[in-house]
Amino acid sequence: MAPKGSAKNGTVPADFGSFDVVIVGAGSAGSVIANRLSADPGRRVLLLEAGKGDNHPWVHIPVGYLFAIGNPRLDWGFRTAPVPGLGGRSLLYPRGKVLGGCSSINGMIYMRGQAQDYDGWRDLGNPGWAWDDVLPLFRRSERHFGDADAAHGTGGELHVEPQRLHWPILDAVAEAAVEMGIPRAADFNAGDNEGVGYFPVNQRRGIRWNARKAFLDPARRRRNLVVLTQCHVERLTFEGRRATGVVFSRPGGRFAVSAREQVVLSAGAIGTPQLLELSGIGRPDVLSRIGVPVFHALDGVGENLQDHLQLRTIFSITGARTLNDRAATLAGKAGIALEYALRQSGPMAMAPSQLGIFTRSGPDHNRANIEYHVQPLSLDAFGEPLHRTPALTVSVCNLRPTSRGATHAASADPYAAPVIQPDYLSTEADRAVAAASIRHARRLMAQPRLARYRPDEVKPGRGPEDDAALAALAGAIGTTIFHPVGTARMGSDAEAVVDPELRVRGLDGLRIADCSVMPAIVSGNTHAPAVMIGERAADLIRAAARG
Template sequence: MNHANPRPADFGTFDVVIVGAGSSGSVIANRLSADPARRVLLIEAGKSDNHPWVHIPVGYLFAIGNPRLDWGFKTEAVPGLNGRSLLYPRGKVLGGCSSINGMIYMRGQAQDYDGWRELGNDGWGWSDVLPLFRRSERHFGAADEAHGTTGELRVEQQRLHWPILDEVARAAEEMGIPAAADFNAGDNEGVGYFPVNQKRGIRWNARKAFLDPARRRPNLTILTECHVRRLQMEGRRVTGVVFARGGDLFEAHARQEVVLSAGAIGSPQILELSGIGQAGVLERIGVPLAHALPGVGENLQDHLQLRTIYSITGARTLNDRAATLWGKAGIALQYALTQSGPMSMAPSQLGIFTRSGPAHNRANIEYHVQPLSLDAFGQPLHRTPALTVSVCNLRPTSRGATHAATADPQAAPAIQPNYLSTEADRVVAADSIRHARRLMAQPHLARYRPTEIKPGPGPGDDETLARLAGEIGTTIFHPVGTARMGHDAQAVVDPELRVHGLQGLRIADCSVMPTIVSGNTHAPAVMIGERAADLITAAGKG
């Protein structure tokens, strides 16, 4: 970025400027603009979500890697993955990652949030956040202590049925894993079908849930295809943002505050391009230091998914159902008529939360079981019936980092997740592959003759299995922690999400998580948006 740019044109003054219209930012825009006296600006770098692969659930397979919908980031070579670099999808569209994610509604475990509170983050324990989850939720069941039914975010049961997944569920129960009545009541241990963010077989993203009810409010301005270049500062106060729209630069001013909701990769990059972060990083990319915060971009955590694949016989999967032109036509017709069937399915249908070994006092691994197999998202399905039996470590101890690679705001950041960099994670990875093998070897599945294709049969010692995990491991798209809240020198925000040492700036997205939640991250991102909106509203009254 050229810091000698001419002065941007004045776009106007707002009470609050929000950067990023994803899962958190959309909630904040909705809640704050409910007060007609508050002017709110929401800035999104991506385009509208007017694209069929956003709304048809199975389109997830084709949205990943699509430059219209996905930033298309890549990691650096990861030593723990045997030097492989991974695609690192991030939503580049209104609704953010909620427009390209797996639609799974999963809060995590009560102990995750109680752990945040025990670290000194008051207001973030399970009893604190549960009302926030309930507020935004429109659950398919009856309202109770765990679930709300009047919110904007639809949570529904899946609209399809695969008998082979029922059989895998029975095999899990045969192993001693209980059936889960509700994954979202605080303890998700068990086996069951994932609830999804859909409305009658169509994706229900953050745009539909939170922006559509608010977008006609005259006090809310929503911009798309506007890329924030940097924050504007006067001394230690953030006063607005500079953004590019087409070939022009604009400046938007904030009377009360700016909120960064650009995600665990985007928010640290904007901070660093604004001179906020580690002195060494800023010197390397040629951005003058405005405010030293050594934790910016550090503490990156993600769920590494080990995608084991088993061929089967005697049961149908999407592989063989979609193998012919007639099969594809039948699937399309079923969806067109009823919004059900394979095109309505979330990428993962059956979930299992359990323990990889006796040393763990609560579920520490999550299965995503799919009635399909393919080499990678966006690649063709395999031709013969198969299951993908993915397992991820819910609470990895490995820590990575993401930093701006250059001063060019259009350049992709450097992302190093450091998967499998700790012995504890390598042990869980080895145990996870063993666990999947035991699951597929249960007597209940014997009639389907499951045969391990990936990583393939072989020695079962820890060293070999950890190496194989490095060969098949991939991101499950849950980066968090890169602007974590806390009180120590590496913390970026305080428990009220205010950036340490600055005024007028909060961060509200998954980057603020001190530790990763034990499940998928969309629902927690919505909750963080709810919490941020409450904090901003309270500060405005103070």
């Protein structure tokens, strides 16, 4: 067996029995896998989730995103280590701790990325992951609001709908983008997302549509699927080089469960490498530091952390309404609540970001390399009060950062938070894109279409405009947009953690299926790709079982 590490108590785990497949993590990918594998009545599937159920109002009311982040009932509440590129600041690093995982607290944006992202995965030594390979998987799970076509499916479980609100000021920002030469985007998800438009969202009639609703609800009536919450997995178990199950704790005790066919880790880009390390799988120097004997050396575990750093510029405006002033009075708040209660529309139905722009930060890029999230509101940080006067948040993120960080277990205690170091802005290339992004946002807000609103930069505020000064400003205002990937990346080289079939290299019976397997971050939001990875993993597991 792999090393035990430490636990809250030293009790010997009770036998929880055996299943064909044990899945760790009921998030975007794990929920898909549980659905697809349990469709075979001859396969018994156990899905373990560390969080509680998702019966919390802020999960389902879209604007509740603002209150779910940092809520210990729904969010692991991780923080990063101090980040040198951000002036030594430590950031809140939200991760879903609830049924549905991050799909229960995310921004609900349905965004696949660009075709070249996936062709790039293939070119890095991952056959079967090119755009033409994964597009059918996206279509399979999708229930798109339009007609079925080559890009979109309408028979899947994951609802994708237009947003149910309208802000004239956002229309004006879209028109300003067109003035800059950015085209209107007919479809962000057909392989080339360059352009401006409103984000499609994972909602159904103004209510969040998370992975639990999409994939678990249709499957939970199956007797061969067991879904358990409040199950904290402490370690993997092995016989020889084969994964045979996991040890987990939940109210009532500690348990060991065995997997006859497969263990699948879908605990996310932070949780998955931590669990590997607690089981003695990872870099020998890291394992030595936390006091866990090396069971299987894999130097890539926890490395290659990539994330989108958003630069949240803020501009005050006049002559248009935003959520700031609309929600500034009790009467305004009551009107917003009434609109949602009657029609599930208006500000309470809005995703955190409504208007999207994908474009190039400069002429040296051959495809869109920055993404805007434009919001008719402003605040100091999520969870803080809205500002009182009308303003826009014009966030810009570098879609393909070259900075690489790491995340590792802090100790052998499975209940200790991991050490997360994203290492944002650690490369000259990323600092150059950050400087160009701030300039780009300023040009956007200076377009003639917006002159009547008299936009005035509040954050980061005017100052020196050379690259070094702007990169420093970016470090002062930058924050995560919650897209960590890559910490158990797939590939065919010695640093890869899984092979292109998502099998952990050098071990049997163990696969990883979540955003940690991405060799490179996608040029967009990560929920839709996580669902696709779940689809691909389920196909691979079924194919292996057939021999």
